[in-house]
Amino acid sequence: MITQLFTKPKTLNFERTYEAPVETVWRAWTQPDMLRSWWGPKKTSIPECEIDLTLGGRIHVVMEATEEMGKYQGTRWPMTGTFTEIEENSRLSYDARSWTEGEEAGTTIHHTNTLTLSEANGTTTIKLEVSITQIGAKAKMAAFGMKWGYKQQFDKLKELLERRT
Amino acid sequence: MQATTFAALGEPSRLQIVELLRTGPLSVGEISDALSIRQPQVSKHLRVLSGSGIVAVEPVARHRIYHLEPEVFEQINDWVDSFERLWEVRLDSLDTYLNSIRAKPTEDGSEADG
Numbered sequence: 078m079i080t081q082l083f084t085k086p087k088t089l090n091f092e093r094t095y096e097a098p099v100e101t102v103w104r105a106w107t108q109p110d111m112l113r114s115w116w117g118p119k120k121t122s123i124p125e126c127e128i129d130l131t132l133g134g135r136i137h138v139v140m141e142a143t144e145e146m147g148k149y150q151g152t153r154w155p156m157t158g159t160f161t162e163i164e165e166n167s168r169l170s171y172d173a174r175s176w177t178e179g180e181e182a183g184t185t186i187h188h189t190n191t192l193t194l195s196e197a198n199g200t201t202t203i204k205l206e207v208s209i210t211q212i213g214a215k216a217k218m219a220a221f222g223m224k225w226g227y228k229q230q231f232d233k234l235k236e237l238l239e240r241r242t
Numbered sequence: 243m244q245a246t247t248f249a250a251l252g253e254p255s256r257l258q259i260v261e262l263l264r265t266g267p268l269s270v271g272e273i274s275d276a277l278s279i280r281q282p283q284v285s286k287h288l289r290v291l292s293g294s295g296i297v298a299v300e301p302v303a304r305h306r307i308y309h310l311e312p313e314v315f316e317q318i319n320d321w322v323d324s325f326e327r328l329w330e331v332r333l334d335s336l337d338t339y340l341n342s343i344r345a346k347p348t349e350d351g352s353e354a355d356g
Contacts, residue, residue: 089326093333097340105336115339118331175325183245186325207329209322212248 091205099196102203103166106192112138120145125155134160136171139178153178158190168193187211247314250294255279256287260296260310267300267309 095102105111107130113123117140125139136158142149158173170191177184191206251257258277262268270288274281288308291297297308 087322089329091329091333093337095337095340097344101340101343102336105340111339115335116332118328118335180245183248185248186321203333205329205333207325209325212318 087209089207089209091207092202093205094200094202096200098199099166099194099201102194102201103169106169116140124153130160130163132160132163136160136173161189162191166194166196185212246294247296247318250290250296253287253290255283256291259284259287259291263297263308263310267307269305269307271305273308 105115107128109126109128112128113126116126116138117123120143121140122143123138124141125137127135127137129135136156138156140154140156142152144150146152154175154177156173156175158171160169160171162168162170168191170189172187172189174185174187176186187210189208189210193204195202251260255277258279259273262273262276268276270281270284273279273288274284277284279287288297288299292299292308294314295311296314298311300307300309
């Protein structure tokens with residue numbers, strides 16, 4: 078069904094293995110002072126980082142473009158979410174939205190995030206699933222899934238136009 | 243991303259029209275029949291959709307045929323791709339960070355393994 082393509086969230090999956098014990102990786106994700114050390118890409122800073130590690134507690138992180146980003150300097154990208162699952166050293170889930178400050182209507186992206194951690198021989202493997210459930214104010218969409226639809230539809234258009242001539 | 247794109251797609255009937263147009267270009271009448279929405283309403287929705295560049299119209303014989311414009315959807319795709327890249331960068335940066343704190347005293351004074 079076409080409808081299902083539109084209501085299905087877009088899911089991103091990541092997996093990494095780190096040379097660190099699981100407790101350290103867990104702390105890197107859940108302690109603000111540690112999280113802000115790695116959360117932002119180059120040329121950004123993390124001026125705000127609050128984590129209330131309880132069920133229903135808030136995670137709030139703001140990335141800000143530094144001087145090095147030139148004309149984007151001062152642009153802020155907040156993320157605010159709520160923890161929905163907390164199993165120490167093993168599983169962390171939160172629902173969140175991210176946006177560009179001042180352009181909320183056009184940039185908001187809603188996502189659910191599930192992080193699982195497991196340790197073997199002193200190395201920790203994390204799996205992260207990020208599902209984009211909604212973009213904008215209420216466009217629950219997987220317009221993301223539309224890519225492959227283009228060709229088919231342009232072929233049809235071409236056909237129609239050719240039939241005319 | 244344009245706020246108008248999201249607003250245009252946020253309306254259920256308009257989203258239905260976009261879904262329907264995925265199957266191929268259609269006239270107002272065909273859209274109206276397929277979705278059981280009155281023609282004037284369909285026309286109104288199509289105006290909003292074309293106003294934000296989501297659909298475009300092409301005259302075919304005596305009909306006006308509406309089709310999706312790929313650009314908006316490509317922008318949305320690019321945007322999602324940038325979200326994905328951000329996570330890739332972030333998870334690599336966590337690796338760098340974890341290596342940098344290895345064997346150094348951590349936050350709570352305990353010693354990280356390594």
